[in-house]
Amino acid sequence: MKFTTSFFPTQKELPVDATIPSHVLMLRAGLIRPLAAGVYSHLPIGLRVMQKVMQIIREEMNAIGGQEVFLPALNPIELWQETGRVEDFGDIMFHVKNRPMVLAPTHEEVICSIAKNFLRSYRDMPQIWYQIQTKFRNEPRPRSGVLRGRQFLMKDSYSMDSSWEGLDESYDKHAGAYKKIFSRCGLKFFIVGASSGAMGGSGSQEFMVESASGEDTCAVCPKCGYAANVEVAVSNIPPLPRTDGELKLEEIHTPKVRTIDELVEFLNVPAEKLAKSLVYMQNNKIPILVLMVGNDQLNETKLANALGANIRPMHPEEIVQFTGAHSGSLGPIGLKNFKIVADKRLKDANGLISGANKDDYHIENIDFARDVRLDGYYDLREVKENEPCVECGEQLRVVNAIEIGHIFKLGTKYAEGLKTYFLNEKGEEKPIIMGSYGIGVERIVASHIEQNHDENGIIWDTSIAPFQIHLIGLNMKNETVREASENVYQLLIANGYEVIFDDRDDVTAGFKFKDADLLGMPLHVIIGEKNLSDGNVEIKIRRTGKRSVVAIDDILNKIEKLLH
């Protein structure tokens, strides 16, 4: 496609509203335009990338027997009331004002409504149906460009099986397909076990791309491949040892000492001698004391999962009301009406110091086995960088990551809610066993840019590049250059290449080079007067910056080699 007759709105100035690389580059390279918070238009180049990604997805989904469907985004709210997910989604779901309808944030309900009428027998299964469609979610805070939008393109597939073994098989097929899809899209990714959360079901895994711009945090082992979301990750950090001697509880005066670091300094003891106290409210009514070792960080998701409840940090007024002291002087000794839980590292430890529930006082020689009435030890701490891997002992890395895919074994939750039954071999009525498997299409594009860019712009992998070749005619007012460029353009497209041709005659060479680097096609073919006078053109590899001068007659050979 030619620049002069196309819509390729690049911009050199930094967009003020974008902060992360992929967002900045998608705007500058003219892939997207914002319309409202979390809502983007996809312009020609951006759409081409999305289409490349979708094509890869389709090929791999079809390869595991998936069948593409196209489902309504507009759903009767009644359908969602049947599964109780109107409440589950709450404000996340968009509601239509002048009809009892909602905009679908996902499509389990619609799939079931179809399946219940047509999958009546075990002989009708297994089935895999997938869609690549816009989903709507009223995110409280859209952010990071296309990474968290209110309207986004998602590949969702749904497996329907008549047995649990069948579900395992469908799930494994998807896991395999996902690895191929993300690899083909040129992404470096890893897979983590995840909790199935409100989707319910028996198992789930997330496909993650490491990125400073990611919203998730994962612990990954560089040696054995252990990887887990910090919401579930564990490390091999040892529990606290018991020390000899039976020392009595003693109150110590600690004026104005509130933080663990201040205590370490004031008492001149290691942080591992301190039991940090955090206070939460469970379901808004039960006060919870959480004890952690020294400066171990509490992971609130782990706490919520351990308690099986909603939790929130206690407000300062509540802390005083329930404990009689302020944050910084709290501890397990003498605390009444609290549910007390502790991190596993504290199990049966002794010789510890914690707050006295009296401002400016702490208590020493606390023995968890002797002095503390505990409601349980749980894994509550967040894994930190460089802690030993549970699998192999290697130092763990803790990284931010973008979730690009998530696969769930749903089981029978939706089928039961929507009365989606079939008859098994014995003629018994059973709920269909489902799985659901999502991929964020925009997230693949943004992740790819996050992983593949430099200070000049995007560096596309050939597999999803909007064009393979960026052809530059340097001085298009020079008749020789114009003619040669046009000929090369025709030659390349005649040979099946996707070419973007900068045929503008009103910008300078430097301007074109900058645009080419920004747009990031894998190969740049540069046609200028000097090389042309020797019958040559220049080919630049965007990723390496490496240039070579080749004879015009040899272009096709050279390009073929460089692209594969």
Added chain:
RNA sequence: CGGGGCGUGGCUCAGUCCGGUUAGAGCGCACGGUUCGGGACCGUGAGGUCGGCGGUUCAAAUCCGCCCGCCCCGACCA
């Protein structure tokens, strides 16, 4: 929803504190000319209800109130 920031030509911003010619700059755009291998230059020109509504005032981009929108941090995130 809490905290912070911002809203002035297509883009990036100045001007707002301390009200007062005809609201500016750079980039982009149009026309003419010179350039032509790393975001060229000269000249001419078009383009703005200063986010919206209301108020104060002789006078509002500027002060006050309400509202809307966008970005960032947090909460939230099947």
